[in-house]
Amino acid sequence: AIPLVVAISTSVSAQNGLLIRNRTAFEESRKITVLLFDKTGTLTKGDFGVTRIESVNDKFSKEEVLRLSSALEQSSEHPIAVGIIKKVKEDKVEIPKPENFNAITGKGVEATVEGKEVKVVSPGYLRDEKINIPEDAYRDAAETIVFVLIEGELAGYIALADEIRPESAEAIKIFKQNNIKVLMATGDNEKTAKAVSDKLGLDGYYSEVLPHQKVEIVKELESKGEFVAMTGDGVNDAPALAQANVGIAVGSGTDVAAETADIILVNSNPQDIANLILFGKATYNKMI
Numbered sequence: 001a002i003p004l005v006v007a008i009s010t011s012v013s014a015q016n017g018l019l020i021r022n023r024t025a026f027e028e029s030r031k032i033t034v035l036l037f038d039k040t041g042t043l044t045k046g047d048f049g050v051t052r053i054e055s056v057n058d059k060f061s062k063e064e065v066l067r068l069s070s071a072l073e074q075s076s077e078h079p080i081a082v083g084i085i086k087k088v089k090e091d092k093v094e095i096p097k098p099e100n101f102n103a104i105t106g107k108g109v110e111a112t113v114e115g116k117e118v119k120v121v122s123p124g125y126l127r128d129e130k131i132n133i134p135e136d137a138y139r140d141a142a143e144t145i146v147f148v149l150i151e152g153e154l155a156g157y158i159a160l161a162d163e164i165r166p167e168s169a170e171a172i173k174i175f176k177q178n179n180i181k182v183l184m185a186t187g188d189n190e191k192t193a194k195a196v197s198d199k200l201g202l203d204g205y206y207s208e209v210l211p212h213q214k215v216e217i218v219k220e221l222e223s224k225g226e227f228v229a230m231t232g233d234g235v236n237d238a239p240a241l242a243q244a245n246v247g248i249a250v251g252s253g254t255d256v257a258a259e260t261a262d263i264i265l266v267n268s269n270p271q272d273i274a275n276l277i278l279f280g281k282a283t284y285n286k287m288i
């Protein structure tokens with residue numbers, strides 16, 4: 001038989017944007033001491049819009065930087081890719097066909113377009129390849145920048161902006177009132193991560209995190225005695241979701257993440273996690 005509290009909690013949570021896959025997750029939620037959030041699509045809306053396109057190489061115009069990038073981004077599901085394709089469609093640019101498309105895990109995408117080798121990548125990729133980052137790229141900390149390489153040369157960059165979800169601040173207030181530390185792990189750059197962290201008053205953040213590093217972060221927190229809940233969306237997040245004491249897959253994410261997680265956050269809304277924790281505490285306090 002399903003214990004009464006589980007039956008009640010499951011139906012309550014279903015109305016509140018949560019799908020509990022693992023029955024013990026509801027009970028465990030009141031033990032959480034650290035919440036490790038991903039950024040894009042959970043603390044922020046995940047709805048990127050292009051704010052600037054710059055050329056840094058006379059051989060390629062801004063239009064060419066965008067047009068060649070769009071060939072790659074058409075094959076990617078990353079929120080950055082969705083933002084770039086939205087812009088290309090607005091500008092009525094004809095998207096060229098890519099060949100040999102490849103996702104560079106945690107760093108970007110690459111393909112051959114019209115015979116040229118094109119890459120759209122993170123600042124971390126440029127650093128690894130010892131390519132200088134243009135000085136004026138980071139004039140606005142809130143922007144996420146992706147760099148466009150053509151035949152191995154930096155051609156330009158595309159700046160995009162996302163917004164913090166209004167519900168995030170409210171949720172974080174509740175976590176703090178309950179002595180839960182709130183951390184963020186993101187693949188995005190240091191400046192953008194810091195801007196989001198400062199705005200929301202987080203207890204800390206990890207930036208330019210590669211997918212395999214998330215497991216290490218969770219393990220390290222757990223070894224310090226923390227009871228860790230973590231949110232994630234991608235295939236790459238699955239090992240970390242499995243490692244966390246409570247793995248939370250966000251609704252917009254992939255099936256692989258959802259299959260590994262204890263809880264699915266249907267609307268990707270952090271406030272639903274806050275409600276779960278409050279409800280969990282209230283329920284079990286009454287029983288004891």
Ligand code: ADP
Pocket residue numbers: 038039040073076077078080081105106107108109120121122123145146185186187188189209210211
């Ligand atoms: P996150 O989910 O936190 O954004 P990812 O591992 O998905 O982390 O991506 C890390 C970084 O890699 C992004 O911030 C971006 O710089 C780069 N990147 C990933 N996918 C793409 C893409 N399709 N186009 C351009 N850049 C990308």
Ligand code: MG
Pocket residue numbers: 187233234
């Ligand atoms: Mg991701």
